[in-house]
Amino acid sequence: MFGYIVRRALYALPILLGVNLLTFALFFVVNTPDDMARMQLGAKRVTPEAIENWKAERGYDKPRFYNDKAFGVSKFTDTIFYDKSLKMFAFEFGAADDGRDIAEEIRSRMVPSLAIALPTFLLGLYVTVSLALLLVFFRQTALDFSGVVLCVAMMSVSSLFYIIGGQWLVAKIWQLVPISGYTGGLDGARFLILPVLVSVVAGIGANTRWYRTIFLEEVSRDYVRTARAKGLSELRVLFRHVLKNAMIPVLTGVVVVIPLLFMGSLLVESFFGIPGLGSYTIDAINAQDFSVVRAMVFIGSLLYIVGLLLTDISYTLVDPRVRLE
Template sequence: MWNYIVRRTLYNIPVFLAIIFVVMAALRVNDPVSAQLGKNASQEQVDLLTQEYGLDDPFVVQYWDFLKGLATIWNYDARSWDQGLPVSEMIAKAIPPSMAVTIPTLAMTALISICVGLVSAANRGRGLDRSLMFVAVIGMSISVLVYIIIGQYFGAFRPSQNIDGWPFQVTVDASAGESAFFFFSPANWISYCMLPVMINVVVALGYDTRFYRAVMVEESQRDYIRTARAKGASRARVMFIHMLKNAMIPIITRIMISLPFIITGSILVEVYFGIPGMGRTLINAINAKDFPVIQTFTALFTALFIASNILTDVLYALVDPRVRLQ
């Protein structure tokens, strides 16, 4: 297995380098210096900042410098152009708030949608199945922004006008301070993260439920299910023991694909609810053309995606003895 992991990691290095190359090249289509200096810049200032940012170097030199910085990750000293902060510090502070939302979201979405998918598959073609899928399609069709705006209004603002001590807050206020782990206290999590989690779950449920239903329907038509039923296994046992176990490969794939997003967060939810997470950090960096942050974020996301792909393959082998890692 370790051989396989090392080999797959090595195979993916060119992919990693290529993605960073493409993103860095795409970023440089526009000039970030104008964005930084605004409407009053003199040519002297433009030249000065271009030089300071190293943008006057050939692209290959800039690319190499960035990779060198990444290679010495323990001493990564890139600073944000927009905020002047070390990028590593910004990312380290942004990951915990994102995780306070994304981990519960992923867990709850997977749990609920797998259950609903199972129930729907077990009742395939009946009223319940059709109703659940109708709701899922409606859920998928509505923009996430609508959920956020309505959720914030009816989930946090409106009830707080009528119910004393209503716990959900519209947005994170200044009391959160600088602690990256502010959201990990149960009281704060409920105040500031629970509603965003619920909104995220509702948004994701439509897609996931339909996916898991399709997986379960396919599994429910296999011979072993018929055999299990013939042997007198209860419906619950067939569904939760036999079917679920055999459907683990697509389930793992689905969950593992979502893993990098645990770190990267959700842009809209974080912006609207004022959660200082990775999504918000990224969108701020994009708006400010803050290349060091965007590039570091890209490298991190790519690495996570590659790692989760490799991990997925390893998990296949663990849950299904028929799979061999070669």
């Protein structure tokens, strides 16, 4: 097991390096440091001296990959690529273009993102799996047909509809919770109820339909017919046998959500005014703050790779037939 984890971690390094190179090329080849300086200074007529000062203050006055004026290792370390990309492997994200420390901003904004994403993940998984099992229990009936039609209709509606509709109905008409905003401590729970509820409802259609397909495939297998022949009830067959044997595809779908647990939801946090990592990313994109965007892309890639590794390990826990060779 330990050797497998080490090998997968080593495989991840070239992937992260490739993501870094691609991100660096997008930001520093398509947009030169001079272009970035003009966008940040926000003036139509900017003097060359102001551009050079802006670049020097933020380290953009160095060569991109190779510094022929330096000596020794500094030829590679005294470059923009080393300062702005490779240092992220040591979690040194530097400062944003507005001067704020990116690592500090990530630490402070991680808590609001987790406060929304973690309940949404757990509650959404419980609700969608339960609904999928219910549809499978009543398969080939009017309830199953109506449930599938409703799931297709729900997954065809944009998530913006659920956000705006939830704010209008629950917050404005019923006035049960605040329409937006956030505060720390226990008092902040009232600001999180509506975003969590909206996120769960928005994911019911697609996730329930996905899990229903998985469970229907398991129901037709030989071990299910054997369990029924032994006299087990349908509920016991579904919850004790079908659910257990369907955990591998369920876990495969769950891994996609892992980066969102830390990165936050871009739309939900922006519309509800939650100061999380999702809104932080949106603000950085709007402000064209490439330092923040690069850091968030790197963290998202790292979390996705970690999620894949955890998924492979969890396979061995839910299915003893899987071995890490």
